[in-house]
Amino acid sequence: MTPESMDLVFHALASRARRAILDIVRDRPGCCVQEVCVHFDVSRIMILKHLRILEEAQLLVLKKAGRKVELYFNAVPIQMIYDRWTSEYSSYWASKLVDFKMLLESEPKKPPPSPSSHPRKLKQHEPK
Amino acid sequence: MTPESMDLVFHALASRARRAILDIVRDRPGCCVQEVCVHFDVSRIMILKHLRILEEAQLLVLKKAGRKVELYFNAVPIQMIYDRWTSEYSSYWASKLVDFKMLLESEPKKPPPSPSSHPRKLKQHEPK
DNA sequence: GTCATAGGTAACTAAAAGGTTACATGTTGC
DNA sequence: GCAACATGTAACCTTTTAGTTACCTATGAC
Secondary structure, three states, X not given: OOHHHHHHHHHHHOOHHHHHHHHHHHHOOOEOHHHHHOOXXXXXXXXXXXXXXXXXXXXXEEEEEOOEEEEEEOOHHHHHHHHHHHHHXXXXXXXXXXXXXXXXXXXXXXXOOOOOOOOOOOOOOOOO | OOHHHHHHHHHHHOOHHHHHHHHHHHHOOOEOHHHHHOOOOXXXXXXXXXXXXXXXXXXXXXEEEOOEEEEEEOXXXXXXXXXXXXXHXXXXXXXXXXXXXXXXXXXXXXXXOOOOOOOOOOOOOOOO
């Protein structure tokens, strides 16, 4: 898996709306765009854009069928990321987590000292 | 895991730079901000912003130590997402993938018909 | 044919994210 | 003390993303 395609997958998954679309399509294999749209408040055009992003990440397969488009979920990219991460991060999987008890004992963040501590300005600009 | 915290994790992982930071810190537990900065071309301030985002997603733990800040990787959020996804998507894990041979046989995308098919404009705006 | 339905694209606006410089505080070495 | 170093943050600019409306094509029902 190239870094570029991995970027596409992570980016596609970063949006809650897109993850929700994946959930819907996974539960309704072969459903069309309209069926996805009814679950959202945003416009159909926005859903289309999300679908393209998911398609480019190969998380969805779009298959034209007459005037409809059938949607299918593809788990392969997620599996590939999982495979890479479990091997790279294997030593952290449920083992080294013990140390975090120690880390969490560090002092809590201090509140800011005063509301007008250092007022600065780089450049003036027009108010709207 | 709340949808909000899951959003934070996915968003944090969506940036290639932030994933690279995670790789560095995982390989050098307890390293400081400077040690991370030398691996990147962007400014230290940008690295700081990335570190805050990773901290908010609880993928990193920042521990103040004198004038330095020690960085530690935390795999727990990734594990939680993995646990959720493997249970929700279990039926897709290395099984239903067979069907995709059929899906990939659908016709390839047609190239656009002509370069000046429907020139339209909603509103005029100033040229730079 | 014709009309409703499913999908597609261009053009635009607003908000968020990625990036910078300038300047500030707190800690360590000497 | 004081200089050098590590970190923190405000203010700003630029690029990307999320969202819209308007309009177009293609298909299916009749």
